[in-house]
Amino acid sequence: MFPLNQWYVAGFSWELSDKPLARTLLNNRVVMFRTAAGEVAALEDRCCHKSLPLSCGTVEERGVRCGYHGLLFAPSGACLEVPGQDRIPIKARVKSFTLVEKDQILWIWMPAEDGTAPTHDAPDYWVHSDPRYTFKGDVFHYNAPYQLIHDNLLDLSHLGYVHLKTIGGNAKVHMNAELKVEAAGDQVRVLRYMPNSAPPPTYTGAWPFKGNIDRWQEVEFNVSHLNIWTGGADIGTEDMRDPHRGGFHMRGFHAITPETDTTAHYMWTMATNPHPDKEDVGQLVYEQTALTFYEDKVIIEAQYENMKRFPNAPQIDIHVDVGPNRARRVIEKLLKQNEIAAAAPAPLQPVAQAAPSVSV
Ligand code: FES
């Protein structure tokens, strides 16, 4: 169901407090915590003694302590302490996952085979560390499979119908926007430009536009997350193809991590460049974004409910589906690669040779 040997987002730095955090990721029940030394860790959320979730326990200096009989587990999953006995049984260990903290994002490596190390570094997200931007985010839960959220984010033509109160705008302008889809490797980019269009409510609330604006939407799909840069500038003042352009920016980080085959986590942040003449822009943009994403959640969950009511009904494609379809092909390709790798016979082990006898 999900491409493996990938980094997925497990959460955000600010979610790890003094308590363990439980979350199901790609059908794995995981507990995350941070040690006193600042190390982040993810373990299978099951004590190897009598199966209590470790997330029912407490975080201590060296690891997580089970809340039933007090076994203490290190970030590696090794048992460090069995209260009341000196000997630690050899099998006293829980499965661990590689968890990396970068730019306030917790990335978890999901291997195709248990215990295999990451083949590449976790992604960077520079926006969270750029002083020009202020950001805030949240974690939403979806009763819908992850790919329906990909579809939604790769096709922003829905803004004119779903998000009229926030970042929407004229539906006709959205549906007729110039659209370009590019694909390279496992990445898909959808670029949309809407010159001379009316700024929607979120934009006018956050930025003192003079009238109509040149508006852009640049969506970059990666297997586990999408980076979406949207914004606008007073007509004719900025080159919409210039990566350093000014104007009002909304930079969205959208991590879509499957929870189960039919549910997903949507972990997002929205960053903006506050205008000096406007107050509390960061908060306004965050609140408007949360409202917008709730609108998407309602639509996507209703869509999935109906797909279950009509399980065999065919769907059609229209012009706005090019981006989502490209992303689906990437996922299909990766699933196939995982399948082929899983089916491949294990490499032959060299036959142990008896050591030659040496005579002197
Ligand atoms: S169930 Fe965890 S210590 Fe007993």
Ligand SMILES: [Fe+2]
């Ligand atoms: Fe939306």
